Amino acid sequence: MLFDAHAVTLSPSEQFVLDLAIVSVAIASLLFTDSKFKSKNPGIIFTIIVILAVSGRLLLDPIPNVQPVTFLAIMVGIYFGISYSIVFATIVTLSSNVMLEHGIWSNYQIIAWASIGIIAAFLRGQFIQNNKLNITNVAIFAAFSGFMFDWIVSLSILHNVDTSFFLIYLLNGLPFDLLHAGGNVVFVAWLANPLSELMDRHTSLTSPEVVSELASN
């Protein structure tokens, strides 16, 4: 006997709870199983982070402006540096927008997420202190990044509307900006520490101590 699974429909809230559970299980699996993973190749963990960002953005789409990409862009900037940040922003934006919607705003999203990653890379010294992630500093930057991302992407409307309307548009978007900022802080508070340990294990070449060690050899 065959059952038509496509005929089963869920309400938006049921679908959201299910999606949230899937994301949580994926993140938990990644964090718990990673300790057995011995590879020092940063490309592997980078790929996993990209997949996590794309799937997280798609699955959390029902919540306005709450998604893990901005937080992960910051983490990639801190642990992988500038070039990886640009690659991350480009792949995640284009991959997820295939499902969400692709348009001129995609370019602004790439610029915004890449900029956040680049700034995070430059501020690495503020975020990693005594070989530990300073959660307070990262949380403050993550909240700021929520506004920064939204305002950069909002520039895309200037292709269609007058500049005099731009300030009103930004003011109307404040609740969205606050949600983005708040969502980023949630991700930092709950995931930054375990994720930093994971990324630290696989990106030892980016650690200043290891680099100086290699140079002296």
Next chain:
Amino acid sequence: MSSLIMLSVIVVIVTMLSYFAVNEENRLKSASVVFVSMLLVTFGTISEELGEITTELVQDDGDPHYGLPSSWNGTQVVCFHFPSESSPEDFDQGRYHIDTSGITIFVDDNWENGNVTGACVGGFEGYEEGLDLLNAAVNVTGDSFSLNVTEFSFGLQINSIGGVSPCEVYTCADDFSSGAYWELLNDGAYSMVGISDLTLNDDTVITWQIASY
């Protein structure tokens, strides 16, 4: 305005309480989750209040200009309403408000609870006949709301606006027992005459929407 301030204060107070109610290690976790949850719950009200403050819309729902920018009071307006899933591509994020120079001045993403999208083109003055005003509104928006019409002896029949035909939105039976059409509203009421016979006032609001039978 007062409810916006009150909601903001409640969100801040509850967030602060959740911050101090737990041990130091978990304060950020607790406060951030509560903040986002509170914001999600109050999101609709806060957005609505903020929109009203920043754009000054006509609030009187008995006024034909209800929901339109108050700067258009006393001028003529043409609205094109589409079911949200059937809008032309560039007008699917809400009801766009476009002035006579073709510039979008405001997007209402919650018009009719988000079920209706499209555009209102307003700020026109001096038009006396409905068809002239309609053509002026179409010209302002370029090809976005181009008309496909059939001319009959009794007037014009609108087949599609912006490429959207009513029978693409609703099922139309071959025997005409059920169908759909572009309905013309004059100041919010069903127009008893066609667009080519419609005489305008200084502040007329013409609305086109798809109706079914």
